[in-house]
Structure formats: structure tokens, C-alpha cells
Amino acid sequence: MLSRLLPHPLLTVTLTLTWMLLVNSFTAGQALLGVLLGWAIPVFTRRFWPDRVRIARPWWLVFFLVKVLWDILIANVTVAALILGGQRFARPAFVAVPLELRTELAISILANTVSLTPGTVSAWLSPDRRTLIVHGLRVTDPDALAHEIKTRYERPLRDIFEPPC
Amino acid sequence: MLNIALIIAFTLVCAALLLSLWRLVVGPDHPDRILALDTLYVNTIALLVLLGILLGSALYFEAALLIAMMGFVGTVALCKYLLRGDIIE
């Protein structure tokens, strides 16, 4: 019954916040309208959405996001230095990263994280979702890069979205 | 102070726009052109934000949001077209 009335609680919260940011006012009336929209849109578009998002450890997600934001800052300084340094310093390579993640959401988040962090862009996901091809701007050791992605980003995501039962 | 910073920023962003435009014209491949177009969109958002600060008006924000959305949808549509169109050939 509850899942019928409130199919996607997270989506409701997100939509409410989005509405309040969009109208740029934080009054009670706008909050009420936001909650109404946040409730109505998931209910009426229920068939469009896949499975309900399950986050096993929300607080870990917050730590993960902070870490990723920090890495993005570092990434930009590195990439900026590489661009200013020019072609001589670039040593591009494709690296295959075997994936252990299984849920679609976790894989998407991993791919997006990889694209936003130091010198790597996710380029291609194999159709069976078991390998992610990553393009690195300056790769000296492909195995080390794959290992770093796996330990630094994939393991926390696994803990957050797919905890071992 | 703020005005000097804004002038420098406008110069940098306009230079960025010109560089992206150059890449759009030169190519050499279709993905290059789409990437240049995407960068142009993002640079335009930067320009609009700067203009909003310069004129002290929040109106430009809506335009920036719309360009961000349309730019993303456009990029995805072009990529999908290239991905699918070539398979059919």
C-alpha cells in the first residue's frame, strides 16, 4: 500500500528540492507545492521507472561524494597542467577495467565518477556489462590505473549499493 | 575590482568560444564537431552567468538552464544518430 502511494521516496525528495531551487524561494507555500509535485510525478510516471533505488548505506554515499568532489578538484589541476604542457606530456592509452558491480545505477555512477576524475574518461561498456573501457590521458602503468579505479571507486560503490548479505 | 575581474573573465570566455568555434570548423571528424558544439554550449552558459553578474540581473539564469538542457539533449541526439545511423548503412 505504501509503495503504491509513494513509489520512489528518493525521487519525491529530489523533485521537491528541485522545485524549490527552480522557483528560488523557500516559503511554506512553495514547499507545499513542491511536495505535491514531488508526490504526484512519481505516482503518475510509475510505469516509466525501473526498480526502486536502494541505498544500503546512505552515510557512506556522503563520504564518497566528498571524496569524489575533492578528486575532481585535483583532476582539474592535473588536466589543466597537461593541456598547458601540450602534446609532449600526454601518453594516452585505453585501459580495460573488469567490473564487479552488477546494478545499473552503480555502474552508471562508477562510469560518471571515472569521467570526472584524474585524467580518465569512461569510453565504452561491454554489452555484457563486465568490462569498462577507460581512456587515460597520461597512462604510465595500465594495471595500476585499473587497480586504482577498482579500489578507490568501485569498492566503496559496492559497499553502498550492493552490500554482501 | 569586480569589474576588472569581469573584464578578464569575459576575455577568457570569449577566447574559449573562439577556440571551440575553430574546432567546430576544422573538425576533422563528426565526433570532434559534436564535442566542439557541446563545449560551445557550456561556454555560452559561462558567458550568460558572467552577464548576469555584470548586469546584476537573475533573469539570465533561466536562459542558462535552458541552454544546459537543450545542449545535453542535442549532444545525446547527435551521438545516437551517429551510433545508429552507421549501423544501418
Next chain:
Amino acid sequence: MLELAISALIIVGAAFTFIGSLGLARLGDFYTRLHGPTKATTLGVGALLIASVTFFSTRGEGISLHEVLVTVFLFITAPVSAHLLAKTALHLRVHSIAPTPAQVEVADGAQAGETSR
């Protein structure tokens, strides 16, 4: 003091935007060019938007947070379009300095064969 912070953010943001486009213009092949706009330009515009939030929030007309929406949107969409562009380029076999991975060509060939059948 506040003006100084806003000015610094504006300059840093514009500089990153410029560096992103510079990367787009001067790097050697498509895949390396992809790095500039996805990272540098996104962060540059992010910094500009934070400057805008600070500027409008401290004018005495209440806080203004709607720029956050554009920032979040850009940070979500930039990697998605980068991934799609890279996938397209791999599919079209765009010239690359680095050797392209073998898995892609095998899978792409199989996929092409499936759809043309």
C-alpha cells in the same frame, strides 16, 4: 573581502573554461581532446556559478540558490555526453594515438552483424 573572493572565483572559473577549450583546440586526437571540455570546462562553469550564488546571495535580497541547479545538472550530464561521444568515436573508428582496445571491435562487429541480419 567578499568582492575579492567573488573576483577570484570568477577569474579561476573563466581560466578553467579557457583551458578546457584550449585543450579542445590543441591536443592531438579526439580521445585526448575529450578530456579538456569534460573536466576543465565543467569545473570552470561550476566555479562561475558558485561566484554567482555568492554575488546574488549577499546583495541583501535573500539567498539565491537556483544556480546550484545548473551546476548539479552540468556535473551530471558532462560525463554522460563524454561517454556517449567516446562510444560514438570508437564505433566510427576515429583516428586515435593510443591503440584501440580489441574488445570493442569484436563486440561492435558482432552487434553490426546482428542488426544487419
